[in-house]
Amino acid sequence: MTEHTISAYEAELRHLAGKIAEMGGLAEQLVADSVQALVRMDTALAQRVVFEDRRLDQMQRDIEEASILVIAKRQPMAMDLREIVGFMRIANDLERVGDLAKNIGKRVVAINSSIVQKKLMVGVEHLAEIALEQLKHVLDAYANRNEALARQVRERDDEIDALYTSLFRELLTYMMEDPRNIGQCTHLLFCAKNIERIGDHATNIAETVHYAVTGSMFETERPKADLTSEQAIALPG
Template sequence: MEITSDTHSQHISRQFNHELEELKTHLMAMGGLVEKQVQDAVSALLDGDSELAERVVDNDRAVNDMQIKIDDECTRVLARRQPAASDLRLVLAVIRAASDLERIGDEASKIARNAIDLVESNSGSKGFVEVRNISEHVRRMVRDSLTSFARFDTELALEVMQEDDRVDSEYQSAMRSLMTFMMEDARSISPVLGIMWVLRALERIGDHANNLAEYVIYLVKGLDIRHTDPDDLDQDMINSPKT
């Protein structure tokens, strides 16, 4: 059964409707916090703002707490309602999405910690162009994946998955460029390694956003497309009008 934005408001039990809507609402709230964590971590690095970076690190606990709360809510729904079909897919998708959001939060915290080290060492701005470019891609992926989840939008989810391939390509190009720079100037090795860790964290954020998009396809269509190349998908089937 394919679901739409109205599917989970048609139960006889109003309380069940409310519980399912609460799951989505709390997931979106967690997503909003995580999205801001990524934005602030990157800004802290590019602007040399160690205080902002420290706040990102401190806020990671709030992200973890939100995941625990969502997991508890999902467990209660599974135990009390024993959902089936699209309702079960929604609960499972929320659990998986919360896990990926928590990991995005972890990656943002890693970026913030590297930002603190780079600011303290006054290492200059080598690699900042690459960080800025890739961060714009992955932040858009996170935002769009959350939007696609909120709207059950499979077309937008596919766009996120296709964007992930571009992020991977830019990441590989950036790493080659930075490796060349380190070989040409040994003094740059330490700060450039820090930037490479930042880029790695950004690439991982893109992977987790891609996972979120895959959960949207699973949620709406009931299709498990993990480990499937977006180019190999039957896009006509995935993007077919909702009924």
């Protein structure tokens, strides 16, 4: 390979890495905006999230296409191949994070017709803060090839799962207390589930960072998970 070819190839990889960073920034923004829209019941902001999510979809397609062309054209060696596979996997996770933010945005538009009690929102907001932190940290870990930070993100997913489980029970209790809460609480349950899944995607990205850096998967099964789907619901009343 000539010097010229090598640097064109490197430029392609750098371009793709830049696209991932851009996608990561947009995904973070959409998650933050969707939660702000929910907490403030800001339907205009919610609608903007729904609209902007299309950009993430398009970026994911572009990154997938460009990655495959690089593989076909350059026949990369193992380490570069892992990096390019990483582009595709992370773009896929970020696209799904965008879908989840979009879904929260749609629910804000739905909930809007009623007045939401502040107390119902506190737990959702707290869950979202942690999920968003996880997303920021894992994107930092990716940008800096920081395997230790990726590992921390993966380990902290337990915290999100535990919070989600407790929030799930809390929302169900409000529904039992007053059937007029059922509609709102159901939307909030789905929003909370969406946020918990954003955390799962942060964990997936952590696994991709580990794979791109080390060439192997994490040594142990990831600690799991959302317990609400595994446990019977014991409710007062």
